[in-house]
Amino acid sequence: MVSISLIPGKAEPLPGQLPPSANQEIEQPLPKAPKAIIYFYTDDLGYGDTGCYGATKIPTPNIDKLADQGLRFTNAHSTTSVCTPSRYAVMTGEYPWRKKGVHILPGDAAMVVPTADQRMTLPSMLKQAGYKTCAIGKWHLGLGKGNIDWNKPITPGLKEVGFDESFIMAATADRVPCVYLRDGKVVNLDPNDPIEVSYKKNFPGEPTGKDHPELLRFHPSMGHNGTIVDGISRIGFMKGGKAALWKDGDLADTLTDEAVKFIRANSEKPFFMYFATNDIHVPRDPHKRFLGKSQCGIRGDATVQMDDCLRRIMEVLEQQGIKDDTLIIFSSDNGPVVDDGYADGAERDLNNHRPAGNLRGGKCSVFEGGTRIPFIVWWPGKVDPGTSDALVCQMDLGASLASLTKQNIPAGAFPDSQNLLPALLGHSKKGRQELVEHGFGDKNLAFLKGDWKYIPPESLSSEERKNAPDGLLFNLKDDLGESRNIISRHPDVAKMMDRELKQQQQPAK
Numbered sequence: 001m002v003s004i005s006l007i008p009g010k011a012e013p014l015p016g017q018l019p020p021s022a023n024q025e026i027e028q029p030l031p032k033a034p035k036a037i038i039y040f041y042t043d044d045l046g047y048g049d050t051g052c053y054g055a056t057k058i059p060t061p062n063i064d065k066l067a068d069q070g071l072r073f074t075n076a077h078s079t080t081s082v083c084t085p086s087r088y089a090v091m092t093g094e095y096p097w098r099k100k101g102v103h104i105l106p107g108d109a110a111m112v113v114p115t116a117d118q119r120m121t122l123p124s125m126l127k128q129a130g131y132k133t134c135a136i137g138k139w140h141l142g143l144g145k146g147n148i149d150w151n152k153p154i155t156p157g158l159k160e161v162g163f164d165e166s167f168i169m170a171a172t173a174d175r176v177p178c179v180y181l182r183d184g185k186v187v188n189l190d191p192n193d194p195i196e197v198s199y200k201k202n203f204p205g206e207p208t209g210k211d212h213p214e215l216l217r218f219h220p221s222m223g224h225n226g227t228i229v230d231g232i233s234r235i236g237f238m239k240g241g242k243a244a245l246w247k248d249g250d251l252a253d254t255l256t257d258e259a260v261k262f263i264r265a266n267s268e269k270p271f272f273m274y275f276a277t278n279d280i281h282v283p284r285d286p287h288k289r290f291l292g293k294s295q296c297g298i299r300g301d302a303t304v305q306m307d308d309c310l311r312r313i314m315e316v317l318e319q320q321g322i323k324d325d326t327l328i329i330f331s332s333d334n335g336p337v338v339d340d341g342y343a344d345g346a347e348r349d350l351n352n353h354r355p356a357g358n359l360r361g362g363k364c365s366v367f368e369g370g371t372r373i374p375f376i377v378w379w380p381g382k383v384d385p386g387t388s389d390a391l392v393c394q395m396d397l398g399a400s401l402a403s404l405t406k407q408n409i410p411a412g413a414f415p416d417s418q419n420l421l422p423a424l425l426g427h428s429k430k431g432r433q434e435l436v437e438h439g440f441g442d443k444n445l446a447f448l449k450g451d452w453k454y455i456p457p458e459s460l461s462s463e464e465r466k467n468a469p470d471g472l473l474f475n476l477k478d479d480l481g482e483s484r485n486i487i488s489r490h491p492d493v494a495k496m497m498d499r500e501l502k503q504q505q506q507p508a509k
Contacts, residue, residue, distance in 0.1 A: 028427040031382045033405045035325040036263075037126065037272045038313065039397070041090075042306055043083065043138060043172075043281040046336025047372050048357025049303055057295035057353050060307040062314065063376070066330055070378030070385055071426045076392045080438040081334045081363055081370030083172070084140050086394065087276075088112060091121050091141065091161065093398030093414025097442050098507070104440075106199045107171035107236055111142035115160040120413035122398050124162030126272040129405035132164050134262050137255045137276035139168040143184075150177060150186055150195040150241070157184040163274070167258045169246075173278050174341060176238035178229040178245050180254070188244045195241035202226070202237045209233020218283075224341040232283045232342075248285035251278045256309045260316045267320035275313070276333075279306035282340045297349025299338065323380070327404075329424075330376040331394060337363035360482040366439035366446045366459050367482050377424050384426030391431040391448065396420045436504050447501040451477035454497035470494065 047053055050060040052067035078086035084105050085096035091113050096102040102112050116124035123133040135158050144154045158166040167182050177197050180187040186195065202208055209216055210225035210233070217231035227238045230248050246254070259275050279286070279302045286298065286305040294300025310330070317323040336355035338346045340363070361367025375392065377383050398414035400421040422428035437446040439459065446455040455472040457465050464472075473487035473494045487494045 028422070028425075030404065030421065031379075031425070033129070033270075034327040034379060034382070035270050035322055036267075036317070036327070037131065037401065038326060038328045039090075039272075039274050040310060040313070040328060040330045041087075041137075041274065041276040042330075042332045043277055043279065044334065044337055044340070044363060045280055045303070045306070045332035045374060046355035046357070046362065047359050047369065047374060048354050049280075049336060050307075050374055052376075053374050054357050055353065057351055058300040058303050059294065060303065062307045062311040063330065063374075066310070066314075066328065066378045067376050068385070069380065070328075070376050071383050071424070072387050073375040073377070073390065073392055074387060075389050075431070076331070076373060076375030077371040077394070077435060077437065078332070078334050078373055079371070079393060079395050079436075081361075081365050082440055083138075083281075083333045084112070085438060086333045086371075087139075087141055089393075089395040089416075090397060091123070092119070093122070093395055093417030095395070095416045095436060095438070097436075097438050097445065098416075103442070105140060105142055105171065107175035107177055108148050108197050108199060109142040109171075110144055110146040111156055111161075113141045113161050115156050116162045117160075120398075120410055121162045122401070123158075123272065123274065125398065125402055125407050125409075125413075126405065127162050127164065129270075129407050131270045131272040131405075132266050133162055133272045133274075134165040134167075134266075135163045135274040135276070136167050136258050136262070137169065137274075138172060138278055138281070139166075139276070140171045143170055143181075148197070150179075150197060151189065151191070154181070154184045157181075159184065165262065167255070169251075169278065172281055173248060173251060174224055174232075174234055174282050176227055176229070176234050176236040177241065178234065178238070179241055180244070180246060186241065186244050189241060190243045193240045193242055195244070196239050197236065198238075199236045203239040206237065206239050208237070217285075219343050220341055221339055221343040222341050224282075230285075232285065248283060249287045251285075252305050252309055253287060256312050259309075259313055263313070263316050263320060267322050277306050277309060279303065279309075282342050282344070284342070284344055284346065296351050296353045297346055298344050299346040299349070299355075300353065327377070327379040327382070329397070330374070330378070332373040335359075335362045335365065335370045335373060358481050364440035366437055366444050366455060368453075368476070368480065370439055371437045377426075379425075382425065386426060388423065388426060388429065388431075390420070390423040390429055391433075391435060392420050392423055393418075393432065393435055396424075396432070400424055434500065434504070436501065445501065445505075447497050447504070448476075449497060449500065451475050452493060452497060453482070454494055454501065456498060456501065471498070473497070
């Protein structure tokens with residue numbers, strides 16, 4: 001680890017760096033791999049959106065129980081503050097900004113994740129370890145090779161990535177096509193009503209939110225004025241597939257029903273389930289039984305609905321007798337956003353709730369509110385419960401779960417993933433030494449090392465650069481809200497951080 005001299009003639013460690021003796025810990029033997037592994041992956045859930053992370057007006061008893069019984073992390077991150085890149089990192093163990101084209105994808109994009117025959121992925125590694133693998137919910141990593149024919153089986157798809165089974169939304173609920181796909185085929189498709197999708201122009205005769213606002217149940221605040229499905233206008237244009245269209249109020253129940261069925265059918269064998277919720281992404285349209293269940297309007301109600309999905313999954317694990325042999329990892333793909341394109345009253349109804357807690361920024365931002373996310377690891381009797389401030393990243397799941405399941409990682413696989421299994425189990429307080437944070441846009445990067453955080457000037461807006469031409473430097477131990485730029489007091493630290501950030505951007509070894 002690099003140390004620099006902050007005082008002439010005296011070498012000091014970076015804040016957060018302990019002397020070698022303080023880092024010595026008693027190694028604990030690793031437990032036998034669990035029978036079941038579940039990655040419960042929420043969408044746009046902020047650091048401050050649940051009770052165990054400080055929310056007081058949104059009841060999340062099931063998430064809170066998971067945290068009480070498991071290990072809650074306070075310095076866990078997605079790689080990126082937007083969805084497609086952060087999900088790519090989970091699947092590949094690679095910083096998404098290393099690969100061209102990994103950005104927020106349209107619903108008809110070609111698949112950006114490598115297939116298992118090209119490179120080991122998280123599901124293919126766990127499949128190799130003997131787990132039945134399944135993906136349920138939001139995908140948003142592309143399908144096929146482009147020019148998708150939605151009326152035929154789509155390949156390559158999740159099977160080629162490493163999932164034995166899948167029941168997914170191709171992208172997000174606010175993007176067409178608004179249909180489910182099971183194992184690469186659209187569910188309930190009528191061959192006499194074929195699906196067509198375009199992100200360039202509308203189809204003749206198809207109503208849009210822009211032209212027919214009177215048909216909408218709630219209106220867009222920006223964009224989101226394309227094809228109308230279930231009284232909500234979306235991004236993009238679609239025609240056909242009427243029998244296959246989903247109902248937004250049933251999304252959470254439908255996805256959780258699939259998860260419950262998969263667990264029941266596979267509880268006698270090892271399995272890995274990637275369960276990616278739509279909540280609390282827009283359009284927020286929770287089932288009517290959840291309306292009014294929070295004090296924060298529809299966004300809070302959608303959070304309560306998501307929490308109930310976790311309850312149902314926990315209950316079926318107990319019913320099937322595998323609760324104590326299941327590892328659950330709960331997290332979010334990025335930080336929060338309130339108005340994300342629909343006039344759903346979310347901003348108005350916040351009621352002093354702070355989705356990112358005391359953090360600065362949110363979704364799309366390179367500040368802590370963008371990538372610092374709720375992260376809980378639960379495994380009864382195997383994970384030491386409590387709270388950890390170890391620096392961990394979702395990208396590290398590949399190397400860490402490979403260690404847990406005793407799988408060898410071939411050259412080129414999980415290139416940026418680190419084995420942090422002792423930290424994830426609560427056996428160690430040591431996490432990563434550094435992390436590159438990624439905001440919206442390929443070059444929007446920041447660098448964490450110890451308690452220091454550096455944001456180069458090229459990652460700032462033109463307005464921000466007027467006040468910080470040399471970039472931003474924060475000591476997160478003293479200023480987690482990133483309110484005091486101390487770059488003028490520690491120019492040597494900034495230079496070192498800038499140099500290391502550039503080194504990190506070199507191709508992974």
